[in-house]
Amino acid sequence: QLSTNFYSTSCPRAISTIKSAVNSAVAKEARMGASLLRLHFHDCFVQGCDASVLLDDTSGFTGEKTAFPNANSLRGFDVIDTIKSQVESLCPGVVSCSDIIAVAARDSVVALGGPSWPVQLGRRDSTTASLSSANSDLPGPGSDLSALITAFSNKGFTANEMVALSGSHTIGQARCTNFRTRIYNEANINSTYATSLQANCPNSGGDDNLAPLDTTTPKFFDNAYFKNLLSQKGLLHSDQQLFNGGSTDSQVTTYSNNLVSFKTDFANAMVKMSNLSPLTGTSGQIRTNCRKVN
Numbered sequence: 001q002l003s004t005n006f007y008s009t010s011c012p013r014a015i016s017t018i019k020s021a022v023n024s025a026v027a028k029e030a031r032m033g034a035s036l037l038r039l040h041f042h043d044c045f046v047q048g049c050d051a052s053v054l055l056d057d058t059s060g061f062t063g064e065k066t067a068f069p070n071a072n073s074l075r076g077f078d079v080i081d082t083i084k085s086q087v088e089s090l091c092p093g094v095v096s097c098s099d100i101i102a103v104a105a106r107d108s109v110v111a112l113g114g115p116s117w118p119v120q121l122g123r124r125d126s127t128t129a130s131l132s133s134a135n136s137d138l139p140g141p142g143s144d145l146s147a148l149i150t151a152f153s154n155k156g157f158t159a160n161e162m163v164a165l166s167g168s169h170t171i172g173q174a175r176c177t178n179f180r181t182r183i184y185n186e187a188n189i190n191s192t193y194a195t196s197l198q199a200n201c202p203n204s205g206g207d208d209n210l211a212p213l214d215t216t217t218p219k220f221f222d223n224a225y226f227k228n229l230l231s232q233k234g235l236l237h238s239d240q241q242l243f244n245g246g247s248t249d250s251q252v253t254t255y256s257n258n259l260v261s262f263k264t265d266f267a268n269a270m271v272k273m274s275n276l277s278p279l280t281g282t283s284g285q286i287r288t289n290c291r292k293v294n
């Protein structure tokens, strides 16, 4: 039901407006590209790509922003607000918040040197959100390979697609609280790498101190993430699980040697992720303000 030309008559400048805004946000801060990509993932894995992740908590409504994977972690809400107000002034009540996130995620990857993909459009926005689904459906950084495979399989993805999508961690940052156990207690980590991370992630305190998920080129969407895994330089426990003597090792090796095959598989998996259970037709609504139900 979605189509790439959904707004071509109702809001012809919507897509170029989103792209310009993403390009300027990424030019200002490269990490914002990573944050917008992650926002799309955390939207789509919880109730489908319906912008449920954008809804603010109020006294009578609990959204997803305080879920463990999101709280003090998800970013990019202001950029989405800016884009939304620009497209609202062009075409009031036409462009959904969920479509804005989907296009912004694609444009972010392109801005950082990654592949492009066609974004199907026509998603509508939810009137609900689910804190409990956000807590249960988004995989955590302590997950083992089997848990990662299951979390993605629950959303219809193969293990191969899970590995390709994990290549997102070639950009962006993580907080100390999410990799502390790994750098102090795990054996399958490069010891020089672990020691260097410990300087900015003490045994206690500094929970929000950041380190790049890709230690070599964190502002560039390439295959360095997979190369790092071969030398046990995955930042998160879950990252290194993809190359730890298990069934996904060979795919990691392939991606580390073949940038084109990673980019192709990543783009295809993103198309699939972007299409997770959209609201269409008369379901949901086009929110005026992405942070609240009309």
Ligand code: HEM
Pocket: 031, 033, 034, 035, 037, 038, 041, 072, 073, 074, 075, 139, 140, 141, 142, 143, 148, 162, 165, 166, 168, 169, 171, 172, 173, 174, 175, 176, 178, 213, 236, 238
């Ligand atoms: C395979 C399971 C995954 C796990 C366990 C996981 C976990 C995490 C964690 C813990 C962080 C750091 C958050 C923080 O410290 O505040 C992170 C960051 C990030 N994740 Fe994932 N993630 C996974 C898959 C994905 C997927 C599928 C995507 C996108 C399609 C993605 C995109 C990102 C990006 C771009 C960042 C950096 C965000 C920023 O710098 O603001 N991740 N992830």
